[in-house]
Amino acid sequence: MLLEIQHLKKTLNRTPVLKDVNLCLNKGERVVIIGRSGGGKSVLLRHVMGLMQPDEGQVIYQGVNISILSDEEINPYRRKMGMLFQNGALFDSMSVEDNLAFPLHEMGGYTAKEIRLKVAESLEMVDLPGQQNKMPAELSGGMKKRVALARAVINRPELMLYDEPTTGLDPIVADSINRLILRLSDKLGMASIVVTHDMVSAYLIAERICYLHAGKIYFEGTPQQVQSTEDPLVKKFVNGISETSDAVV
Amino acid sequence: MGRWIIEGVHSAGGICLLFCNIIRCLFRYPWRWRLILEQIYFIGLKSQFVVLTTGASVGAVFATQVHFQFVKLGMESAVGPTVSVAMCRELGPVLACLLLAGRVGAAMAAEISSMKNTEQLDALRAMGVYPIEYLAVPRFLALLISAPLLTGMALAVGIGCGYLVAVPILGVDGAYYMDNSIKFTNFMDVSIGLSKGFLFGIIIAVISCYKGFNPETGTAGVGRTTTEAVVNSSLAVLVSNFFFTIILNNLFLGN
Numbered sequence: 001m002l003l004e005i006q007h008l009k010k011t012l013n014r015t016p017v018l019k020d021v022n023l024c025l026n027k028g029e030r031v032v033i034i035g036r037s038g039g040g041k042s043v044l045l046r047h048v049m050g051l052m053q054p055d056e057g058q059v060i061y062q063g064v065n066i067s068i069l070s071d072e073e074i075n076p077y078r079r080k081m082g083m084l085f086q087n088g089a090l091f092d093s094m095s096v097e098d099n100l101a102f103p104l105h106e107m108g109g110y111t112a113k114e115i116r117l118k119v120a121e122s123l124e125m126v127d128l129p130g131q132q133n134k135m136p137a138e139l140s141g142g143m144k145k146r147v148a149l150a151r152a153v154i155n156r157p158e159l160m161l162y163d164e165p166t167t168g169l170d171p172i173v174a175d176s177i178n179r180l181i182l183r184l185s186d187k188l189g190m191a192s193i194v195v196t197h198d199m200v201s202a203y204l205i206a207e208r209i210c211y212l213h214a215g216k217i218y219f220e221g222t223p224q225q226v227q228s229t230e231d232p233l234v235k236k237f238v239n240g241i242s243e244t245s246d247a248v249v
Numbered sequence: 250m251g252r253w254i255i256e257g258v259h260s261a262g263g264i265c266l267l268f269c270n271i272i273r274c275l276f277r278y279p280w281r282w283r284l285i286l287e288q289i290y291f292i293g294l295k296s297q298f299v300v301l302t303t304g305a306s307v308g309a310v311f312a313t314q315v316h317f318q319f320v321k322l323g324m325e326s327a328v329g330p331t332v333s334v335a336m337c338r339e340l341g342p343v344l345a346c347l348l349l350a351g352r353v354g355a356a357m358a359a360e361i362s363s364m365k366n367t368e369q370l371d372a373l374r375a376m377g378v379y380p381i382e383y384l385a386v387p388r389f390l391a392l393l394i395s396a397p398l399l400t401g402m403a404l405a406v407g408i409g410c411g412y413l414v415a416v417p418i419l420g421v422d423g424a425y426y427m428d429n430s431i432k433f434t435n436f437m438d439v440s441i442g443l444s445k446g447f448l449f450g451i452i453i454a455v456i457s458c459y460k461g462f463n464p465e466t467g468t469a470g471v472g473r474t475t476t477e478a479v480v481n482s483s484l485a486v487l488v489s490n491f492f493f494t495i496i497l498n499n500l501f502l503g504n
Contacts, residue, residue, distance in 0.1 A: 051371050075377035082375075089372035091364075103376045 002027045002159060002191050003048065008057035009215075010043055017043050019215030021057070027158070030185055030192045032202045034237065035212035041195040042086070044212065045161050048193065049083050050074040061159075079107065082152035082190075083161040088144040090136040090151070096123070097132035100151050107155055122150040126180060142173035146180070153184055160184070162194040166201050178204045199238050203227070211237065263463065267381070268455045271389050274382040281387055288391030292353045293398060299352060300345045300399045301406050307340050308332060308407025309414045316419045326425035330433035332411035337438040341404030343490055346449035349396060350482040354457035357388055358478030361461025362471045370462075385458040389451070396450025397443045404442050437501040444501075445493050449486050456482040 003025040010018040017040040025031055035041050046052040047059055050066055059067040066077050090099050100119040104110050110118070123129055126146040136144060145165065152160065165181065166174035178201050185192050194205055202209055203223045211219040211226075211234050219226070219234045226238060235241075312332045319328055361384055364370050370380050408430070416423040460478035464470055 046371075049375050051374055071374065072379050075379065078375055079377040083372075085368045085372060085375075087368060089368040091369055091372070092367070093360075106376060106378055 001025075002029075002062065003193075004060040005044075005048070006058050006060065008044070008047060008059070009055045010040070010047070010052065011055055012043070016215055018047075018054070021212070021215070021217055023210060023217060025159070025191055025193065028185070028189050028191050030181075030194070030205055030207045031210060032194045032196060032206035032208070033210050033212055034197060034199070034202050036237065037197060039212050040215055041197075041212055042163050045083070045163050045193065045195050048159075049081060049161055050078060079103075079155070080157055081159045081161060082155070082157035084145070084149050084152050084163060084165055086164045086167060088136070088148035090144060090148055092136045094136075095132065096128075096134050096136070096139075096147050099136070099147065100132075100154055103151065103155050118154060122154045123147075125153075125184070126150045127176070142169050142177070145169065145177060149177070149180060149184075153188065153190070156188055157190055160190050160192045162192065162196075164196055164198075165194060166196065166198050171200075174198065174201065175204075181205055199240075213237075260459070264455055264459045267385065267459045267462070268451075270381050271385050271455065271458075274379070274386050275390075278379075278382045278386070280390070281383070284383075284387035285390050288387050289395055291356070292349070292388075292391045293395030296349060296352055296395070296399060297402065300348055300403050303344050303348055304336075304341060304403030304405075304407040305410040307344055308336055308410035311335060311340065311407075312411035312415045313419065316415055316421065325421045326429050328415050328421055329412070329426035329430035332415070333408045333430045333434040334438055336404045336407040336411070337434060337442040338494070339490070341407055342400045342442045342445035342449060343486065345400045345403040346396060346446060346453065346486050347483055349392070349399065349450070350453045350457075350486055351479055353392065354453050354482045355475050355479050357454070357457040358460040358464075359471060359475045361385075361458060362464030362474045365462065365464055366466060366471060380462070381458075385454075385462075388458060389454040392450040392454040393447065396453070397446035400446030400449075401439075401443055404439075440501055441494075441497045444497055445490065448489070448493055452485045452489060453482045456485055 001024060005021055005023040008018050008021040009016070021044060023031070033041050033044065043052060047054055047067065050059075050069065054067050057067070058065045061077055064077065066074050069077070091102065094102070097119050100122055101115045104115050104118060119132060120129070123131055126149055128143060128146055128150070131143070131147070136147070139147060149165075162181065165177050169177065181192065181194065182205060184190065192205075194201070196202055206223050209221060209223055209226045210217045213233060219229065219231060221229070226234065229235065312328055315331050316325065316328050319325055319331075361370075364384075373380050373383060412426060415421040416426055457478045460474050460481070464474040
């Protein structure tokens with residue numbers, strides 16, 4: 001077991017966001033968390049990375065309860081993970097090359113030549129060769145996400161966390177990102193948690209889909225089980241049926 | 250009113266904690282020399298023009314005003330020491346650091362708060378980098394080095410400009426001016442000025458970084474955060490100047 005989330009609870013601005021979330025992840029496994037906007041998916045992901053601390057419950061990574069560690073104590077565990085943020089979160093004062101080289105500089109142990117090679121290799125992996133000298137402001141939305149993805153995986157993490165990787169992208173770019181996630185997972189053998197409400201992505205990427213509803217994992221199953229379920233709540237979500245559609249008509 | 254007091258106490262506590270955290274990081278982590286030098290370039294070198302212009306202007310204007318008053322009393326030769334002591338002890342450090350609070354404090358708060366609002370701070374944390382060590386410590390050290398140096402330059406240029414206005418333009422005797430200035434301005438006056446620059450540097454760095462790390466959200470929020478950083482650090486410089494004056498006078502001059 002790589003990751004275990006037990007009875008996670010979190011309240012933000014007096015609103016309970018996570019009420020009792022339990023989730024397990026094996027090595028190399030790809031789990032997609034779906035759910036409505038504002039339903040706490042990103043909050044859950046941030047708990048895994050230790051960017052938020054739970055009110056109750058724990059996040060156990062490789063047998064260690066990381067949810068009780070301080071911002072500095074958790075750093076060795078964070079370096080084993082990678083995270084793709086919703087908007088890429090590239091450092092806008094640095095070039096693409098410096099952005100990608102940043103985690104390697106921080107880890108240490110690489111020569112300048114090795115870093116250059118690894119940066120070039122990572123950019124090729126995300127189909128953006130030769131873009132080292134561009135600044136983030138010069139990149140399109142899809143390119144930013146790819147560069148951010150290359151940065152997140154450059155030190156070969158054991159666990160990748162993706163926060164809405166295809167949101168705001170056109171279907172072609174979204175598909176290329178999805179295939180990239182699959183390729184990275186297969187090629188590098190990393191486990192992945194993908195948070196999305198894009199069902200096309202979810203079906204393509206997931207080995208297991210978890211539906212987060214009302215602060216709990218309401219439904220869990222393979223993509224086939226999700227597609228064939230008769231549960232009305234899950235059906236409404238995956239088919240994109242609004243609860244208020246009748247009232248509007 | 251109650252809410253305002255609670256927010257004030259909360260901010261003061263946060264600023265003290267950040268200061269302690271920065272000091273702890275200074276000893277816990279290796280110093281990032283490249284970032285420190287970058288910040289010294291931005292804070293120190295790039296602020297030189299505005300700080301020196303202010304120093305020159307204040308020195309010249311102060312010498313002129315003092316001359317207008319002293320000439321009525323027949324004390325023209327006292328213009329030099331009055332200008333130099335005032336520049337060293339008060340005008341040099343306070344004005345140089347008020348300008349630093351405006352220029353550098355605003356930049357620090359805006360940059361860090363934008364990074365926070367665009368998840369760049371979270372990205373740093375996700376890569377196992379402690380933001381206070383990476384962002385606040387180099388800025389703190391750079392301001393600690395740059396503020397006293399800029400203060401020194403401002404007061405030197407102010408005194409120089411005072412001389413240039415008083416002697417060739419207003420007709421004060423140059424020999425008396427210089428002799429009295431040297432006689433009544435001693436090393437302790439300069440030390441008080443530079444110490445104030447150093448202490449104001451700490452205040453500006455910590456308040457501006459605190460505001461940057463705790464911004465309001467959105468584009469308008471970044472603007473408000475930047476304004477607050479400038480206003481708060483400027484007010485802190487002015488208020489603390491009174492206490493530093495008493496403490497440093499006791500320390501250096503024993504009065």
